[in-house]
Amino acid sequence: MKSIIPIYTLEQFVETNNFELLNKDLISRKVDPDNLDCIELNFPAKINSFSLLLVTAGNVRLNIDFQQITLQRNDIIFLYPSNIIEFLEVSSDTCFQNLFLSVEYFTNLNFQMNSQEALDILSNNFSKVITLCENSALNINHNFDRLSALNNPKNDTLFNREMQKSIVTLVMYELAGYVQKQRNPLVKTFRKEDIALKFAHLVGQHYQTRRDVQFYADQIYVTRTHLTRTIKDVYDKNPKQIIEDKIISEAKILLLKSGISINQVMKELRFDDQPTFTKFFKKKTGYSPNVYRRSLMNA
Structure with a gap:
């Protein structure tokens, strides 16, 4: 039987939010107290993309499939196309960065990973929360801002897409390297x-x-x-x-x-x-x- 579970594409997400983007396979958006109303609470949804969510201030409480998760400052979570996401609560001072990548875009990045610990953060079909150190959180947050700027049609240049791909790859390697370095304290593999x-x-x-x-x-x-x-x-x-x-x-x-x-x-x-x-x-x-x-x- 063909599944009738609705899956929202990135294109639908772009149209719904009236985003103007150069590359619709990639969306980097910032949510802060000025635009918290864009987050619809208690509304479970599935979007056909990989995504990262980095909290830079406040608290975010989510349901990821059957598991309730609370994210705090410097927490980042990697989400998969199969995940059902539901925002339950966001504090009034919440700030977070959200990066969406289409399945085709993500799979074409061709990561080269040598360690199982590094590969685990990218390949296991289960969401993991990682608490980043201050420096890594600042680096990733800065790269999300760069991706957003590069995807603005006002900033179009000949090599925008190549720079975006390089920055996304840099973010993923930063995460994988961080997990590998920290080992068990952050991502339990018992x-x-x-x-x-x-x-x-x-x-x-x-x-x-x-x-x-x-x-x-x-x-x-x-x-x-x-x-x-x-x-x-x-x-x-x-x-x-x-x-x-x-x-x-x-x-x-x-x-x-x-x-x-x-x-x-x-x-x-x-x-x-x-x-x-x-x-x-x-x-x-x-x-x-x-x-x-x-x-x-x-x-």
């Missing part, structure tokens, strides 16, 4: 976290068809008891909760689209019938799918 990352990745692949915890335990080659204990330690939720939260996140995204019937949503998420889906959705959210959809329209 056995427990490895299992949790594998589980999260598998849930993203199979949540529609496999909701039994034993399936995921078998895929990771651990017992169900060990998987449950590990996931509880890392995420403070049991595996079943995480699988169900992923389904609810996708259901909410689908229900945002008025052109998709609730029956279609039910079929996309592989429920046997609409009453079963309605019961599941209401148990997790407190609302039936119909009521939830009407509340979005009236908001």
Whole structure:
């Protein structure tokens, strides 16, 4: 079955926000107290791009798929096209830089990585928060500003795109090198976290068809008891909760689209019938799918 989950492209994002850009495969934007109203809270969305979000002041609370994350000053997170992003709260003094890169643009950068630690920050389909030192945060923030300036049509020159590509590559190498240097204190790679990352990745692949915890335990080659204990330690939720939260996140995204019937949503998420889906959705959210959809329209 072809997925009907809406994926917003960078082009749609540019049109919605009326950005004027030389290169629409790359967007670098700054959010600060003067334009915080551009952030729509409690609105889960998926955008077909890689992205970086660097907080330079204040606090940002997000949902990344099923995991709630709070970012503070000098925290940066790398996000993937498969992630569902929902802003929950931003402090009144919040400032952050957001860099979006189209999938084609990012994959054509052709990074040359020699260490597994460096490669991990770029290749694992799971978001990681890195707390940068002051110097690295300033460097990356400065490069985001340069990318924004180079993408302004008023600053068009013959080599703008080449300079942009060089700066993006520089940012990614700075991050990868920082992770490699710091090792375990910043990005945990212990056995427990490895299992949790594998589980999260598998849930993203199979949540529609496999909701039994034993399936995921078998895929990771651990017992169900060990998987449950590990996931509880890392995420403070049991595996079943995480699988169900992923389904609810996708259901909410689908229900945002008025052109998709609730029956279609039910079929996309592989429920046997609409009453079963309605019961599941209401148990997790407190609302039936119909009521939830009407509340979005009236908001």
